[in-house]
Amino acid sequence: MTRDVVALLRDALGDRVVTDDALLEASRADKSGHAASGTPLAIVHAASISDAQDTLRIAHATATPVVTRGAGTGLAGGANAGSGEIVLSVRGMDRILEVRPDDLLAVVEPGILNADLNRALADHGLWWAPDPASREISTVGGNIATGAGGLLCAKYGVVRDAVLGVDLVLADGRLLHLGHRSVKGVTGLDLTSLVIGSEGTLGVVVGATLKLRRIVPGQARTLTASFPDVRAAASGAAAVTASGIQPAIMELMDATSLAAVHRLLALATPPAGVAQLTVQTDGPAASAEAEAIAVVLRQAGGDVRLAADDAEAELLWRVRRSMHPAMEALGTTLIEDVSVPRSALPAMFDEIARIEREYGLAIPTVCHAGDGNLHPNFIFEGAEVPEVIWQAADELFRAALRLGGTLTGEHGVGVLKRRWLKDELGDDQWELQRQIARVFDPTGIMNPGKVFAP
Amino acid sequence: MTRDVVALLRDALGDRVVTDDALLEASRADKSGHAASGTPLAIVHAASISDAQDTLRIAHATATPVVTRGAGTGLAGGANAGSGEIVLSVRGMDRILEVRPDDLLAVVEPGILNADLNRALADHGLWWAPDPASREISTVGGNIATGAGGLLCAKYGVVRDAVLGVDLVLADGRLLHLGHRSVKGVTGLDLTSLVIGSEGTLGVVVGATLKLRRIVPGQARTLTASFPDVRAAASGAAAVTASGIQPAIMELMDATSLAAVHRLLALATPPAGVAQLTVQTDGPAASAEAEAIAVVLRQAGGDVRLAADDAEAELLWRVRRSMHPAMEALGTTLIEDVSVPRSALPAMFDEIARIEREYGLAIPTVCHAGDGNLHPNFIFEGAEVPEVIWQAADELFRAALRLGGTLTGEHGVGVLKRRWLKDELGDDQWELQRQIARVFDPTGIMNPGKVFAP
Numbered sequence: 019m020t021r022d023v024v025a026l027l028r029d030a031l032g033d034r035v036v037t038d039d040a041l042l043e044a045s046r047a048d049k050s051g052h053a054a055s056g057t058p059l060a061i062v063h064a065a066s067i068s069d070a071q072d073t074l075r076i077a078h079a080t081a082t083p084v085v086t087r088g089a090g091t092g093l094a095g096g097a098n099a100g101s102g103e104i105v106l107s108v109r110g111m112d113r114i115l116e117v118r119p120d121d122l123l124a125v126v127e128p129g130i131l132n133a134d135l136n137r138a139l140a141d142h143g144l145w146w147a148p149d150p151a152s153r154e155i156s157t158v159g160g161n162i163a164t165g166a167g168g169l170l171c172a173k174y175g176v177v178r179d180a181v182l183g184v185d186l187v188l189a190d191g192r193l194l195h196l197g198h199r200s201v202k203g204v205t206g207l208d209l210t211s212l213v214i215g216s217e218g219t220l221g222v223v224v225g226a227t228l229k230l231r232r233i234v235p236g237q238a239r240t241l242t243a244s245f246p247d248v249r250a251a252a253s254g255a256a257a258v259t260a261s262g263i264q265p266a267i268m269e270l271m272d273a274t275s276l277a278a279v280h281r282l283l284a285l286a287t288p289p290a291g292v293a294q295l296t297v298q299t300d301g302p303a304a305s306a307e308a309e310a311i312a313v314v315l316r317q318a319g320g321d322v323r324l325a326a327d328d329a330e331a332e333l334l335w336r337v338r339r340s341m342h343p344a345m346e347a348l349g350t351t352l353i354e355d356v357s358v359p360r361s362a363l364p365a366m367f368d369e370i371a372r373i374e375r376e377y378g379l380a381i382p383t384v385c386h387a388g389d390g391n392l393h394p395n396f397i398f399e400g401a402e403v404p405e406v407i408w409q410a411a412d413e414l415f416r417a418a419l420r421l422g423g424t425l426t427g428e429h430g431v432g433v434l435k436r437r438w439l440k441d442e443l444g445d446d447q448w449e450l451q452r453q454i455a456r457v458f459d460p461t462g463i464m465n466p467g468k469v470f471a472p
Numbered sequence: 473m474t475r476d477v478v479a480l481l482r483d484a485l486g487d488r489v490v491t492d493d494a495l496l497e498a499s500r501a502d503k504s505g506h507a508a509s510g511t512p513l514a515i516v517h518a519a520s521i522s523d524a525q526d527t528l529r530i531a532h533a534t535a536t537p538v539v540t541r542g543a544g545t546g547l548a549g550g551a552n553a554g555s556g557e558i559v560l561s562v563r564g565m566d567r568i569l570e571v572r573p574d575d576l577l578a579v580v581e582p583g584i585l586n587a588d589l590n591r592a593l594a595d596h597g598l599w600w601a602p603d604p605a606s607r608e609i610s611t612v613g614g615n616i617a618t619g620a621g622g623l624l625c626a627k628y629g630v631v632r633d634a635v636l637g638v639d640l641v642l643a644d645g646r647l648l649h650l651g652h653r654s655v656k657g658v659t660g661l662d663l664t665s666l667v668i669g670s671e672g673t674l675g676v677v678v679g680a681t682l683k684l685r686r687i688v689p690g691q692a693r694t695l696t697a698s699f700p701d702v703r704a705a706a707s708g709a710a711a712v713t714a715s716g717i718q719p720a721i722m723e724l725m726d727a728t729s730l731a732a733v734h735r736l737l738a739l740a741t742p743p744a745g746v747a748q749l750t751v752q753t754d755g756p757a758a759s760a761e762a763e764a765i766a767v768v769l770r771q772a773g774g775d776v777r778l779a780a781d782d783a784e785a786e787l788l789w790r791v792r793r794s795m796h797p798a799m800e801a802l803g804t805t806l807i808e809d810v811s812v813p814r815s816a817l818p819a820m821f822d823e824i825a826r827i828e829r830e831y832g833l834a835i836p837t838v839c840h841a842g843d844g845n846l847h848p849n850f851i852f853e854g855a856e857v858p859e860v861i862w863q864a865a866d867e868l869f870r871a872a873l874r875l876g877g878t879l880t881g882e883h884g885v886g887v888l889k890r891r892w893l894k895d896e897l898g899d900d901q902w903e904l905q906r907q908i909a910r911v912f913d914p915t916g917i918m919n920p921g922k923v924f925a926p
Contacts, residue, residue, distance in 0.1 A: 200878055212662055212666050357654040360574065389656055
């Protein structure tokens with residue numbers, strides 16, 4: 019049977035079907051470090067919508083599970099493929115099919131990298147707002163699959179606010195065009211939003227109509243504020259939000275993160291315990307807003323410095339963007355992704371400190387403080403997450419839920435958080451969501467074992 | 473059986489159950505003028521979530537259809553109740569339960585009027601962006617049920633961008649809390665977005681967590697531009713969008729609309745054929761943006777005037793807001809609601825002119841030109857829409873779809889557009905959506921005959 023599936027794929031798709039051991043092995047894991055058990059049957063490198071449809075028709079006829087994959091930069095194991103599964107890679111479908119400055123939209127294939135898209139759009143004076151820290155290596159299709167919004171969400175919205183429509187290949191190979199090209203549209207149920215963040219469980223996103231923005235005019239300004247401890251920095255961030263001034267980006271790094279990045283980049287070691295906020299303002303009022311934020315942060319006890327020029331600003335952002343490599347230098351990393359209402363940020367950092375004490379762990383944390391999305395990192399040796407770390411993570415998730423927050427702000431559930439999904443949704447909603455997924459995929463071949471697996 | 477249902481409702485809900493003839497009669501119709509056939513069994517004036525749950529439990533047990541209703545200002549017949557149906561009115565559930573300036577959110581009941589909400593939020597320096605022209609008489613729950621965004625969507629987003637979560641009573645009376653209180657959240661499928669615009673077919677919205685904005689600082693500016701014909705005005709609007717300057721509001725009135733409103737308000741008659749754009753800019757750069765838009769509109773052939781003061785601006789907006797009463801003065805009105813990509817606005821007005829010629833009708837049209845959402849009005853005598861008008865409307869819908877647009881930008885499908893739903897969605901998507909609705913409502917008691925009815 020297994021040989022039959024691969025043979026059927028080869029008959030239909032020729033050399034776009036790959037069974038090279040190293041490539042199969044690579045598709046077992048993502049950037050979470052987690053790997054699926056066993057090895058997938060084959061990888062189909064789709065070059066077109068019809069390739070994706072052919073793959074699904076064969077998968078459907080043979081009851082073979084399909085894992086859709088882009089660049090493999092996920093952090094929840096959602097695109098990891100194991101025994102008996104077909105990997106459908108859409109990474110090669112990376113064309114920009116249409117850019118309409120007059121309608122502020124673009125139509126793209128899912129495999130295009132976020133940074134490549136925005137470099138191309140810049141020629142038109144446009145950009146697409148979702149801005150994950152991984153933008154140089156992650157795909158637009160991956161953003162859509164997970165709902166990965168990145169650094170600019172408080173001011174410029176989440177992925178759902180930036181997608182007008184998606185083209186979806188269903189489990190049986192049929193193609194649906196969901197959504198619309200107009201600013202407004204309420205015809206029937208909003209299946210576009212349902213697909214965003216569905217992590218490959220509803221179908222394969224083979225195209226997207228993106229809502230664009232004009233490039234923001236004026237010179238962005240960057241400032242940093244150092245605080246004696248992370249709670250003070252979190253309170254500073256909450257004070258900025260409460261002041262009504264809207265930064266484009268507001269990032270928080272705790273002392274452990276900051277020290278690790280400074281070590282990686284060979285910068286001077288920051289004082290012990292010091293946490294840092296890095297803030298960007300943009301638009302016509304960027305300078306005035308930066309000055310006003312500086313006042314708020316000084317009142318909150320911060321030692322504030324406005325970047326004098328682009329070079330200094332760039333170094334500050336390089337520090338923030340080096341977080342992931344700095345963590346990888348320390349060991350294997352489990353990057354968490356809880357999100358809380360912004361006023362609860364200081365309380366969430368208290369909870370993290372409590373969990374660090376109780377479990378004897380360091381949990382270096384960066385935080386999109388402007389929108390309340392925290393990325394606590396657990397560091398360990400070896401490939402498998404030790405049980406003690408899952409226990410600490412469990413405490414972390416429960417704390418976020420208690421504070422009115424959510425398990426995942428942007429990385430998704432994948433395999434790594436599926437066991438907590440019912441804690442957030444409740445049994446009734448969990449079951450309803452699973453039934454909705456079954457409407458799209460009655461035989462359960464779309465990314466099985468992810469999100470809804472018990 | 474019918475008497476049993478009412479008796480069961482009275483046992484559970486006492487005098488919140490009303491069978492007054494005039495009230496039952498009123499709940500057969502909405503602002504579309506369309507009325508359901510027959511008369512509903514009873515109206516339940518829910519005062520709490522548990523009232524809604526009790527009603528649904530009884531409806532479920534007795535297989536009785538339920539039509540959820542707010543202020544009855546819908547324009548597609550979506551909340552019209554007829555024979556054998558229970559009307560569940562949530563209009564009395566109009567409390568603001570929580571306002572959090574620090575988290576930029578509010579938790580409200582569905583029956584609150586849009587304008588009342590924004591008056592209350594103003595005390596906190598906050599507002600909720602959805603701004604239907606009916607804001608003084610329409611409810612927040614109605615916005616959520618239909619996705620009615622109003623005048624500010626191009627700059628400030630649609631309803632989906634402004635709702636973080638909804639509380640939903642299912643067909644069997646169970647209560648679900650959908651969504652989250654944080655800026656970001658991707659745990660499981662986005663059922664909040666699925667409920668927005670679902671027109672009472674998935675459950676009863678009994679509460680909502682709204683994403684708020686700070687009141688925009690600075691003095692808004694208003695300008696008008698008169699054009700010799702509506703196509704020139706539409707081209708002017710498209711030129712503004714293409715210029716990259718983002719107005720807060722940009723409204724277009726064609727000659728027939730403009731003349732009718734001027735007559736209603738006893739203002740001087742505008743020159744024959746003249747169409748008008750009315751534009752508002754806001755924020756710190758409001759004046760500079762208004763001047764820049766004036767330049768674009770003059771280049772497009774417009775006769776531009778900037779309002780000198782608030783009083784003049786207010787009169788200009790009063791003209792726009794008097795459109796609906798002006799149409800009602802002419803006869804019975806069918807208000808349509810197609811939406812197209814903004815670059816297609818001039819072509820859509822060509823299509824309207826063609827349909828006017830071919831059918832010998834006047835189709836006075838106002839348009840949210842900033843987001844490409846048109847409201848063409850068909851005027852006729854009597855209560856029922858004549859078949860010739862449905863034929864003309866059919867041409868209108870097909871033209872919008874050909875231009876990459878959609879049947880309904882914000883009014884919803886209700887009963888009046890259900891026969892065109894498959895034309896836009898296609899058979900496969902229509903069937904998929906219907907099956908999803910059945911997951912929420914397996915026995916089909918939630919607003920049956922609306923949206924998905926064949």
